[in-house]
Amino acid sequence: MNKVSPGAAAAVADIPEGASLAVGGFGLSGVPTTLIDALHAQGTGGLRVVSNNCGTDGLGLGVLLADRRITRVTGSYVGENKEFARQYLAGELEVELVPQGTLAERLRAGGAGIPAFYTPAGVGTQVAMGGLPWRYAADGATAVASPAKETRTFAGRGHLLEHAITTDFALVRAWRGDRHGNLVFRKASANFNPLAAMAGRITIAEVEELVEPGELLPDDIHLPGIFVQRVVLLTPDQAADKRIEKRTVRP
Template identity: 65%
Template sequence: MFHMINKTISSTAEAVADIPDGASIAVGGFGLVGIPTALILALREQGAGDLTIISNNLGTDGFGLGLLLQDKKISKSIGSYLGSNKEYARQYLEGELTVEFTPQGTLAERMRAGGAGIPAFFTTAGVGTQVADGGLPQRYNTDGTVAVVSKPKETREFNGQLYVLEEGIRADYALVHAHKGDRFGNLVFRKTAQNFNPDAAMSGKITIAQVEHFVDELDPEEIDLPGIYVNRVVHVGPQETGIENRTVSK
């Protein structure tokens, strides 16, 4: 019976077809490395909106998640930085987008914890700052005044050190990119593309993986993420990585 498991999906369009308006989606990648470009394009074509995107950043202008942002499909971002995405900054500062900033390590652990069934955890990251104390602008009014600020979080002392309580994230869906995958959903990530992809995959209630190389079965010793966390696998072939900041010498 085990060998009858087959999580492969024939196309990216089919893989994202059931994502509804208002869904929360954890997305793997760091900058433009290891992002599920083909799945993002398919989601853009599918047209779902009012999305909460949990990702380190929102791509760049005109690439990756920046395309969904450009189409006004994202209503809330949970991430770590704006990067060089001018449209991200504009929508945030002009009151079109709710933004919840989270330290990078905390974001990774919030996704991993959500997938591991851990509702919350304590960390030192952010103690003594607005991350813990509250007051970070999450949404602006159109006139530039602050509409919504972050709330204070619970803190507790352990062995003389103060920690802040952070909640795990369980997203409705997750979109991730892997170097290799098999029909059971087992994934192998290549080099720095391992970044947020395993954590995002764990976070999703329904996790969809695009893979560059599809194999019938992987050697257990090379698996980075077991298929128990993955619901759908779609073969997309080799993917081109964009360049976030191009520097050319004279």
């Protein structure tokens, strides 16, 4: 039951070339940067990533993007990552853009064992009809396009069938965790980390604080340890390294 790994490098050592990854975080909040950096140092490539966004240039998943380690992204937001946009428009990266709530539910459904579900999000748009460019060709033409989705009507309202997402591994960051893998998330980091953790067949969590089993009250636990296979305790410097994507202050 002791799931604590000796370090980030050891925790990600068996992630192979071409693996699929669910990665937690929202903007730069709650991003498992230490695990991402360890994976980058390991040299693994050909990764297929599912994440709300792909970090920013040089931060978070942007580190892997810059070195061409990612071949496909399923996400909701390109954001401020210019290299992400450049690779996509140049046909170097396959990108499936998904409505944010739909992405969250696809991850949750994967973790809950639900193969698919119906949602009204995207009805009447190209999300439903298909043809969205997933990958561009060198000449700017669409090389790979999204397929049309199955539609049904419930209570007079159209719905699309969306498939659940599961991945080979998941990388997440938590505020607190215990040796059994029970996790507590804080503020905006709770947006996608629990869902990404549920979707991974092997989930690796970096935690800012590690406590003994029983110290976390059951009602305070956001993600039970059954979804987590490995726990990495961050150093004080790693735990304090929290970036802000856009900082706005008064003059």
